[in-house]
Amino acid sequence: MNKTVNINIGGLFFHIDEDAYQKLSRYFEAIKRSLSNSSGKDEIMKDIEMRVAELLTEKQKSDKHVINNKDVDEVIVIMGQPEDYRIDDDSTEAPAETYYPKRRKLYRDKDRGLIGGVATGLSHYLGIDAVWIKIIFLFFTFVGGSGLIAYLIFWIATPKAVTTSEKLEMTGEPVTISNIEKKVREEFDSVSNKFKNADYSQVKSSAERVAGGIGEAITKVFGVFAKVLGAIILVFSSITLAGLFIGLFTFGTTSFIDAPWQRYIDAVNYTDIPLWLFGILTFLAVGIPFFFFLLLGLKLLVTNLKSIGNIAKYSLLAIWIFAVGALVFIGIKQSTERAYDGKIVVKETLQLKPNDTLRIKFVNNDFFSKSIYDNEDFLFTQDSTKREVIYSNNIRFELKATDKQLPYLQIEKLAEGKSFNEANNRAEKIKYGFKMVGNELVLDNYLLTEMASKYRNQHVELFLYLPKGTLFKMDKSMERYDSSDDEFFNLHESSEDYVYRVDDNQVKCLNCPPDENEYQDVEINNADINIPTPPTPPVPPTSKMSGKRTSKLVVDQNGVIIKTN
Structure with a gap:
């Protein structure tokens, strides 16, 4: 039965039996005797005790x-x-050393670093010159800003090399008595060389007073600023993390419940990656940096806050790198799914009699919409057979001239895909309808797409080609869809009774008021429309018209008629 005692080594408490305590005490005494002639003896012993404490902690x-x-x-x-490891100041021979494998640990080298010592610490750990590490951080800072975020994460997650043992571990040197003594003596000699010519006896007292006063003032100012900054960082990070958690819960559950807006998100999700997985990756990519900011705010507010440990820090860093890489991959795949445009062209000749006036109008389907002016880019619904379809009013109409004898309608169905073949197949599956009833062209104001095709910017473009001299009328429903060149065809929206005629270079309105013909210079006479003028009736003697003749344009379903009085 051995007696145990409690001891304090390097600021850490241990339970140790009496025999082990005696052996450890003799060991420390022997080290002190070997360092009797060494400069910086107290600093060396402090570092040795801290290293012994670290090794004993690993044994617990x-x-x-x-x-x-x-x-x-x-x-x-x-x-x-x-x-x-006794090294005398006058000795020229190096002591025999035991071989230890180099095992580096990642620390921040604040002594050699310019800002936080991150790049210098990474250069020790990776065996790369610090200049290249700094260039990499600067490159990614200017390209997307990720370099600055990564630097801040390393700054928060990586501890600073403070003790001699940590500085030796940072460079991969064995933490032995010899190396500790050597390191302390190098630092001691370096400081001594800088101030070897200074007369401390004359300036010590005044310098201490001035430095003490300035240091105390700066400490108080920065202490208050650090507390305020810590509170701001803490509140902002907490709100962001709470919002991310709510968003993750909201979007993550859509894969397991039938949310009303789930299909709209699936429609623009071109990668077919589950929404919950995308939510988790986004949460990790954005949440982990803000979690480290949260820790930074807590450290600024609570000075003795315990660290979460290097294992947790490096694990979170690895997860963050994986999440960012996965999101970049998803973004690239998302963009490639719409890289190609597909088009299917259908031409339909319109059987219109030479003397007929063509009437053009759009109609809506009452099953899908009750108004001709509704505008839906895409809407998930059911048709009359209870089959799910994608409904859209993405229709574009344009009027053009042709040298052919008969007018014709060119229907272009367009869609996007990750290849021309896939885009063309998707465009071919677009359903669009029209019909010709007598002299009236009736166009659907909507298109339908199968649910399996998903939404890939499906739309329809209509091009109506009319021969020279064709007379036509436009229904008011055309206002919503007409995108013709105004210098060729200017649709007047104030009346459905306006009659238009296709001429050589433009479409002319035959009965529009002069103030509406801002693009056309219209001249109307009997020869233009080839309608004979009826004979002039006799004028009564009492009339004030004195034989003058007046004409009046009348438009009906048969075209333009000039009535002369």
Whole structure:
């Protein structure tokens, strides 16, 4: 039955049995004796104790674990015996060293770094010059801004190398008594060389007073600023994370319940990746940086906040890199699904008698819409047979001239896809209808698409080609869909009784008021419309017209008639 004692090594408490305690005490005393002539003796001992404390912490299996002789012996084997590493100031021979494999740990090198020491720490860890690390961060900062976000994450997640043991681990050197002593002496000599010519006896007291006052003032100012900044970061990060969590829950459940707007999202999801998976990736890609900002805000408010540990930090960093890479892949795949335009062209000749006036109008389907002026880019609904379809009013109409004897209608069905073949197949499945009833052209104001085709910007473009001299009328329903060139055909919206005629270079309105003919210079006479003028009746003697003749345009279903009085 061994007696146990509680000891404090490097700021950490341990339960250790009495025999192990005696051995560890003798070990420390031997180290002190070997360092009796070394500069920076106290600093070296402090670093050695902290390193021993780290090694003993790794031996602890639970809070009730008691350090024994075996644990101490294993620590001594790692650290080495003091007599093996005695280095005298006048000695020119290096002591024999035991080989240890280089195992680097990632730390921030604040001593050599310009800002946070991230690039310098990564250069030690990866064995790459710090200049290349900085160039990579700058490149990704200017290309999308991800470099700055990654730098801040590394700054928050990576601890700073403070102790001599951490600085040795950062460069991959074994943490032994010899290396600790060597490192401390190098730092001590470096500082001594910088100030070797300074007379501390004359300036010490005044410098301490000035520096102390300035340092205290700066500390208080920055302390208040840090608290305010920490509170702002904490509130902003918390609100963002809460919003992301609500969005993840909302979008993530749409794959398991029949939400009314789920089909609209699926229609523009060209990758067929489940919506819940996309929500999780977005949550991770955006939420992890804000989680580290949340930790930063807490650290600014709570000075003694315990770290979440390197394992958690590096695991979250790896998950974030994976999520961002997956979203980039999805974005590229999403864009390629609409990379090609497909088109199917159908031409239909219109049987119109030479002397007839063509009437043109759009009609709606009362089953889908009750108004001709409704405008739906795409709508998921059912047809009269209860079959699910995509309904759209994406129709475009344009009037053009032709040298052919008969007018014809060119119907162009268009859609998008990841290849020409797929885009053309999708365009071919568009359903669009029209009909010719006597001298009236009736056009549907909608198109239908199968649900399996999904939404790929399906639309229909109509081109009506009319021979020279053709007379036609436009229904008011044409206002919504006509996109003809105004210099060729100017649709007057104020009346459905206007009669238009196709001439050489433009369409003329034959009975429009002069103020509406801003694009056409219309001249109307009997020769233009080839309608004979009836004989002039005799004028009564009492009339004030004095034999003058007046004409009046009358438009009916047969065309234009001039009545002369």
